[in-house]
Amino acid sequence: MIHDFKLPENFLWGAAISANQAEGAFQEDGRGISNIDLIPHGQQRMAVKLGNITHPKILSSEYYPSHDGIDFYHRYKEDIALMAELGLKVFRTSISWSRLFPNGDEREANPKGIAFYQNVFTECKKYGIEPLVTLCHFDIPMGLIIKYGSWRNRKVIDCFVRYADTCFREFSGLVKYWLTFNEINIVLHSPFSGAGIAFEEGENKNQTIYQAAHHMLLASAMAVKLAHRYSADNQIGCMLAGGSFYPYSCNPLDVWESVKKEQENLFFIDVQARGHYPSYAKKLFAEKGVHLIIEDGDLDTLKTTVDFISFSYYASRCVSSDINNKVINDGNVVRSVENPYLQASDWGWVIDPLGLRITMNQLYDRYQKPLFLVENGLGAKDVVEENGDIFDSYRIDYLKRHIEAMKDAVEDGVELMGYIAWSCLDLVSASTGEMSKRYGFIYVDKEDNGSGTFSRKKKKSFYWYQKVIRSNGTVLDI
Numbered sequence: 001m002i003h004d005f006k007l008p009e010n011f012l013w014g015a016a017i018s019a020n021q022a023e024g025a026f027q028e029d030g031r032g033i034s035n036i037d038l039i040p041h042g043q044q045r046m047a048v049k050l051g052n053i054t055h056p057k058i059l060s061s062e063y064y065p066s067h068d069g070i071d072f073y074h075r076y077k078e079d080i081a082l083m084a085e086l087g088l089k090v091f092r093t094s095i096s097w098s099r100l101f102p103n104g105d106e107r108e109a110n111p112k113g114i115a116f117y118q119n120v121f122t123e124c125k126k127y128g129i130e131p132l133v134t135l136c137h138f139d140i141p142m143g144l145i146i147k148y149g150s151w152r153n154r155k156v157i158d159c160f161v162r163y164a165d166t167c168f169r170e171f172s173g174l175v176k177y178w179l180t181f182n183e184i185n186i187v188l189h190s191p192f193s194g195a196g197i198a199f200e201e202g203e204n205k206n207q208t209i210y211q212a213a214h215h216m217l218l219a220s221a222m223a224v225k226l227a228h229r230y231s232a233d234n235q236i237g238c239m240l241a242g243g244s245f246y247p248y249s250c251n252p253l254d255v256w257e258s259v260k261k262e263q264e265n266l267f268f269i270d271v272q273a274r275g276h277y278p279s280y281a282k283k284l285f286a287e288k289g290v291h292l293i294i295e296d297g298d299l300d301t302l303k304t305t306v307d308f309i310s311f312s313y314y315a316s317r318c319v320s321s322d323i324n325n326k327v328i329n330d331g332n333v334v335r336s337v338e339n340p341y342l343q344a345s346d347w348g349w350v351i352d353p354l355g356l357r358i359t360m361n362q363l364y365d366r367y368q369k370p371l372f373l374v375e376n377g378l379g380a381k382d383v384v385e386e387n388g389d390i391f392d393s394y395r396i397d398y399l400k401r402h403i404e405a406m407k408d409a410v411e412d413g414v415e416l417m418g419y420i421a422w423s424c425l426d427l428v429s430a431s432t433g434e435m436s437k438r439y440g441f442i443y444v445d446k447e448d449n450g451s452g453t454f455s456r457k458k459k460k461s462f463y464w465y466q467k468v469i470r471s472n473g474t475v476l477d478i
């Protein structure tokens with residue numbers, strides 16, 4: 001089929017990393033320890049991530065991949081030069097909160113932390129690359145977790161607002177695209193990595209999670225207001241771990257299950273995009289035994305809504321009212337039943353380009369605000385040939401099919417600001433802590449156990465994406 005649909009000229013092509021998966025230098029220049037620094041690579045990883053270890057500690061017997069990341073902290077100039085060669089218009093990264101506020105609740109920010117990010121963003125500007133910055137990408141200072149129990153305590157809202165205020169002031173003129181919380185809905189599935197929440201024995205988990213989320217939503221709305229106060233140029237969005245929940249069959253029971261799962265998943269961005277709790281909140285709270293403590297003024301605060309809806313898309317999900325005799329796909333943190341129509345990656349994440357078009361149409365129909373696809377990519381094992389080449393044609397194939405589906409969605413009428421691939425460079429996997437689950441256009445010589453030279457190498461997909469960007473998405477073949 002000839003497909004001559006053209007994306008708008010100002011379409012924002014980009015690629016992403018996050019501070020916690022890339023920077024390393026976890027104790028350098030005054031940075032404080034954050035939740036991610038306590039999540040080991042080994043067997044305890046899941047228990048810590050899920051918040052099932054009440055007081056996690058750094059143990060000398062474990063390896064913690066965030067401690068050295070991919071050493072972006074020291075190599076950012078070399079990396080940004082490669083991004084410029086790739087042709088990126090946008091570079092998405094996040095700020096490590098504990099680099100600016102080592103314990104999270106200081107009155108003044110750490111000047112060395114500010115200087116680092118000013119240098120990074122200035123380097124981007126030198127090449128005409130626009131930064132897109134997430135304030136909180138799975139990265140909470142341990143000081144706030146130890147002292148206040150993280151987001152379960154309202155005091156953390158003030159700390160976050162001070163941190164956001166510092167960012168808008170110190171990086172003004174350098175950054176205009178912002179996101180508040182990365183994949184805010186992941187707090188439901190991975191509470192410690194998502195929101196710094198480790199549970200006490202016998203605690204009502206749902207109560208803690210939704211109360212913490214209420215505080216995060218307030219903090220997010222306050223940050224949006226502040227961003228607008230600092231500059232009319234600032235555009236600030238929410239961020240969803242996207243992917244529609246298909247019903248396993250047309251049995252109305254399955255369809256109803258999918259409606260409920262969609263509501264649970266979109267709950268947080270419903271608030272961020274519409275400025276109030278959704279109509280189904282009361283029932284959802286009752287079913288989950290949640291009694292939300294809402295203080296005077298909170299509902300007014302929530303009325304400040306985001307400018308755009310950003311989301312990640314890797315896979316669709318599938319749900320059934322009866323999971324007996326169904327294969328469960330728990331390759332991803334969001335549980336799903338196996339969809340017999342789809343193939344999966346080596347890590348069990350289903351590959352569903354049409355699902356991206358479906359998700360985009362659903363999100364745009366629901367919110368009628370511009371969308372921004374800020375993560376999409378394939379985690380795969382790469383092989384470095386003897387001559388140093390890396391032929392990652394599987395990654396190109398995945399990205400190509402998803403970009404086509406994205407273009408179809410734009411042609412359907414969806415307003416889309418840009419496409420950001422995950423990831424720019426190989427980095428530490430958020431779910432598994434592995435390096436071998438590689439996403440980048442740029443290979444990083446580091447193994448799962450932390451060994452390697454950390455040197456960078458362009459993959460075949462680097463040259464392919466360069467052509468995609470140059471042609472504004474019209475040349476997608478290899």
Ligand code: BG6
Nearest residue numbers: 182183312379428429430431432
């Ligand atoms: C998203 C996160 O969930 O998916 C990223 O925002 C993460 O931080 C990405 O890396 C891919 O997931 P994973 O677990 O394969 O690294």
